[in-house]
Amino acid sequence: MGLFHCPLGAPYYDDDACIDCGLCYATTSQEKVGASRKIKEYMKAHAARTSAVSKVAVCGKGGSGKTTAVALLTLALKEAGRSVIVIDADESNPGLGRMLGIEGEPQPLSDLFREDGLFSERERFGMDDIPPGFVSAVDGLRFMAVGKIRDPFQGCACSLAESARQIVEKLDLKEGEVLILDMEAGVESFGRGVERHADTILIVVEPSFESIAVAGRIARMAQGMGIGRVGAILNKVASDTLASRTTQELEKQGVKVFGVINYSQELAEAAFEGKPVKDGVAVKEAGTIIAAMQGW
Amino acid sequence: MTKPADPIEVYAKLKARIDENKFPIEPIYFELANKIFPGDKEIMPRIMARLANAEQARIVAALPDPGLPAGSGKTMEVSDAFAAGLGMDKAVVTKHIRELFEKGMLFPTKKGPNMARTFLQLHDAALGNPAYDSSLGRIYYDLWGFIEGPMNKPAPKDLRADHTSEFRVVPRWPSIKDVPGVQPFEDARAILKSRDLIALMRCVCKASHTDRWCGIPDESCITLDRTAQYNLDRKTGRKISADEAISIIERYDKFATVHLTVNQREVTQLLCNCHYCCCLAIKFAEKSRFISEVDAEKCKGCMVCVERCQFQANSMKKYDGIEGEKAFSDPEVCRGCGSCVITCKSGARTMKLVRPLEHVPEALSIY
Numbered sequence: 001m002g003l004f005h006c007p008l009g010a011p012y013y014d015d016d017a018c019i020d021c022g023l024c025y026a027t028t029s030q031e032k033v034g035a036s037r038k039i040k041e042y043m044k045a046h047a048a049r050t051s052a053v054s055k056v057a058v059c060g061k062g063g064s065g066k067t068t069a070v071a072l073l074t075l076a077l078k079e080a081g082r083s084v085i086v087i088d089a090d091e092s093n094p095g096l097g098r099m100l101g102i103e104g105e106p107q108p109l110s111d112l113f114r115e116d117g118l119f120s121e122r123e124r125f126g127m128d129d130i131p132p133g134f135v136s137a138v139d140g141l142r143f144m145a146v147g148k149i150r151d152p153f154q155g156c157a158c159s160l161a162e163s164a165r166q167i168v169e170k171l172d173l174k175e176g177e178v179l180i181l182d183m184e185a186g187v188e189s190f191g192r193g194v195e196r197h198a199d200t201i202l203i204v205v206e207p208s209f210e211s212i213a214v215a216g217r218i219a220r221m222a223q224g225m226g227i228g229r230v231g232a233i234l235n236k237v238a239s240d241t242l243a244s245r246t247t248q249e250l251e252k253q254g255v256k257v258f259g260v261i262n263y264s265q266e267l268a269e270a271a272f273e274g275k276p277v278k279d280g281v282a283v284k285e286a287g288t289i290i291a292a293m294q295g296w
Numbered sequence: 297m298t299k300p301a302d303p304i305e306v307y308a309k310l311k312a313r314i315d316e317n318k319f320p321i322e323p324i325y326f327e328l329a330n331k332i333f334p335g336d337k338e339i340m341p342r343i344m345a346r347l348a349n350a351e352q353a354r355i356v357a358a359l360p361d362p363g364l365p366a367g368s369g370k371t372m373e374v375s376d377a378f379a380a381g382l383g384m385d386k387a388v389v390t391k392h393i394r395e396l397f398e399k400g401m402l403f404p405t406k407k408g409p410n411m412a413r414t415f416l417q418l419h420d421a422a423l424g425n426p427a428y429d430s431s432l433g434r435i436y437y438d439l440w441g442f443i444e445g446p447m448n449k450p451a452p453k454d455l456r457a458d459h460t461s462e463f464r465v466v467p468r469w470p471s472i473k474d475v476p477g478v479q480p481f482e483d484a485r486a487i488l489k490s491r492d493l494i495a496l497m498r499c500v501c502k503a504s505h506t507d508r509w510c511g512i513p514d515e516s517c518i519t520l521d522r523t524a525q526y527n528l529d530r531k532t533g534r535k536i537s538a539d540e541a542i543s544i545i546e547r548y549d550k551f552a553t554v555h556l557t558v559n560q561r562e563v564t565q566l567l568c569n570c571h572y573c574c575c576l577a578i579k580f581a582e583k584s585r586f587i588s589e590v591d592a593e594k595c596k597g598c599m600v601c602v603e604r605c606q607f608q609a610n611s612m613k614k615y616d617g618i619e620g621e622k623a624f625s626d627p628e629v630c631r632g633c634g635s636c637v638i639t640c641k642s643g644a645r646t647m648k649l650v651r652p653l654e655h656v657p658e659a660l661s662i663y
Contacts, residue, residue: 012405234476292478
């Protein structure tokens with residue numbers, strides 16, 4: 001094997017980065033097999049220099065399919081062996097819990113962070129500290145909601161956004177846990193700094209001029225907050241040409257595309273009926289998106 | 297771009313030049329050559345003789361230094377006893393070792409300075425330093441070219457790379473920028489931007505193929521991280537920023553070269569610009585996750601893609617209902633380098649994502 005081909009990037013044998021696997025001077029296939037095994041073990045033990053995805057905010061223009069994307073990502077992450085915590089931070093739409101197959105509603109998180117609330121002065125907390133009433137658990141998934149605006153004259157949604165911001169900032173995750181936030185539509189939540197403590201921003205984009213423009217604005221704001229991993233998911237895509245043209249437009253705005261969820265009858269029907277999405281092509285597509293977002 | 301010469305003819309000329317320039321060799325060079333390329337009595341001993349003078353050869357033959365205390369860490373130092381044993385002044389030994397390091401014959405290992413361990417290691421190091429071109433002489437590069445065998449032919453169509461390949465093709469980034477779902481390990485821009493250090497050096501394969509005709513400048517090997525540091529230490533590399541590296545590969549888009557890198561997801565070694573007229577690895581490189589496709593209605597039949605393909609994947613064919621012959625890519629042969637896509641003036645060619653994520657292994661697995 002050549003000098004600059006070391007899997008670990010050691011420029012020559014017995015360099016400081018060399019683990020003495022012997023691959024570079026192995027001659028028999030037995031030696032190569034042994035060396036390859038050593039490398040794999042080493043790489044597994046020293047996995048990924050990229051920081052792991054742990055707090056993901058899903059946003060985008062209204063109607064682009066954030067809620068569907070969150071539901072799909074949740075299924076795909078569960079399949080990948082992660083313990084998923086979903087927070088519904090959308091003050092208006094009621095659909096997410098139902099799409100995840102959760103019956104009833106947990107107590108709104110805004111109650112926890114109210115001035116007289118349990119967590120009003122808490123600096124850090126884990127999932128175990130949150131009282132059971134606030135969490136709906138089903139099938140390896142934990143669901144929480146900031147609360148909804150139900151009545152006219154309820155007032156501003158700022159207090160709800162503030163709860164979302166606090167939970168993203170203060171929740172300590174254990175290994176294997178991942179937090180997904182279903183954000184409200186548009187860019188208002190950025191103005192309130194909800195996403196500041198997220199490590200990944202996913203922008204759901206449907207192939208429309210408006211949606212692409214909003215994505216560009218979101219990406220610039222997220223980068224302005226210092227969030228490194230920002231990318232788009234194309235949703236409701238009906239053809240490869242459309243996917244490619246949308247990618248091209250997003251590229252001009254400096255937004256990477258992590259993956260595509262193609263238009264499917266199954267998804268459209270699930271959305272119409274407000275039923276849980278099932279395992280299918282779309283979940284596989286979401287799996288690819290997760291891999292992409294972990295890489296970037 | 298000139299037309300390719302007949303590889304057999306080129307090789308014969310090379311042999312004639314070597315025969316004309318035969319020089320006597322001391323036995324010590326046979327001993328050195330035998331360490332990394334046993335059985336060769338003709339070429340490798342001569343390469344060794346060009347690289348190291350008589351004093352230097354004695355030093356190399358005596359390495360590794362047994363007197364070096366264990367746990368000294370990566371070093372080019374030798375012990376006093378080592379120099380004394382050779383009957384040389386330690387300052388002279390140190391000077392020789394530094395020169396051999398710059399030439400690429402010795403490396404600073406954890407056991408002190410040491411010679412390359414394989415033929416390919418020596419090849420990749422000892423052809424990289426232009427500062428020694430005149431002292432090594434043309435014959436030195438001819439010897440390397442001869443030992444590598446006849447080149448200048450594209451890979452046979454039926455040659456299939458598989459998952460055991462050491463290298464993989466990285467598509468030209470402009471060819472895949474509009475394809476959704478591109479991963480960071482296949483986006484040349486992302487690869488370059490995520491590295492700590494980048495150094496541009498002379499491509500070692502190109503150095504030993506003086507008859508190459510790809511036209512790309514010698515300085516076309518983009519080394520990364522520790523490998524870049526090694527080249528900076530040896531003064532064979534020039535430090536460049538990620539943006540400079542990106543503009544360099546953009547400039548090289550006009551050449552029919554292919555980016556290669558190590559066949560795994562983390563790219564921390566190098567990003568090559570390879571052409572079959574001079575590259576040892578290109579024929580066996582694993583395909584990327586993409587293939588090039590033609591929209592026959594848009595194709596104007598200029599045949600640029602047929603000329604540029606390094607793998608004989610492109611040809612002309614008759615499509616039903618379309619007049620004249622139009623370009624065609626054999627999906628079985630195409631390795632997804634994107635070279636034909638970026639030069640398609642009529643916009644008939646696009647890249648299509650066809651292989652799953654698992655196609656690119658997490659760690660290089662030769663077996």
